[in-house]
Amino acid sequence: LLCPCLIYGTYIFLPFDAPLLPTTSARLVYTLRCATFATFPIVLGMIISGISRLCSSALEPFGELHREVEIHRTYVSQSVHLFILYFFNMAVLATYLPQELLKLIPLLTGLFAISRLIFWMSYAIGRSFRVFSFSMTFLPLLAMLVWNLYGMFVLEPENLLS
Numbered sequence: 001l002l003c004p005c006l007i008y009g010t011y012i013f014l015p016f017d018a019p020l021l022p023t024t025s026a027r028l029v030y031t032l033r034c035a036t037f038a039t040f041p042i043v044l045g046m047i048i049s050g051i052s053r054l055c056s057s058a059l060e061p062f063g064e065l066h067r068e069v070e071i072h073r074t075y076v077s078q079s080v081h082l083f084i085l086y087f088f089n090m091a092v093l094a095t096y097l098p099q100e101l102l103k104l105i106p107l108l109t110g111l112f113a114i115s116r117l118i119f120w121m122s123y124a125i126g127r128s129f130r131v132f133s134f135s136m137t138f139l140p141l142l143a144m145l146v147w148n149l150y151g152m153f154v155l156e157p158e159n160l161l162s
Contacts, residue, residue, distance in 0.1 A: 003111065003140055010107050018102035027094040027102070034109040035087045041116040042083060045076040075120050082137055086112050089144040096151035108140060 021027045049072035056066045094105055115136035122129035
């Protein structure tokens with residue numbers, strides 16, 4: 001319930017509009033530029049993972065990892081997988097959205113980045129706290145997938161493979 005309310009509130013109250021993007025290639029470039037900001041939590045996680053691995057007391061590089069190192073490594077791995085799914089769904093979404101709704105692309109990117117950072121913090125706390133932040137990442141991804149499938153099979157079935 002929080003994600004749609006958050007996206008709607010930022011859509012209404014943030015004073016910016018998406019630039020005029022009449023072609024599909026311009027929309028994909030815009031999506032690629034926005035997706036660059038979504039990699040910030042992943043890059044930060046890689047840096048922290050490397051530092052924690054360097055500072056751990058393990059003398060064997062292929063030995064068993066400490067819990068702190070394992071948390072960062074798992075976070076980066078999961079974030080990369082979700083980013084790939086998120087990016088491809090956002091790229092397809094940008095091709096089906098009308099010009100007025102292209103403002104959703106940077107908003108969804110921001111939601112992804114913030115939810116991954118919250119997930120990282122809650123991952124260190126415990127399992128019961130991860131559900132909220134994971135759902136903030138997964139449910140918008142699921143909504144984008146449903147909209148993309150609706151757009152492909154219902155709105156433009158004649159352009160499905162073109």
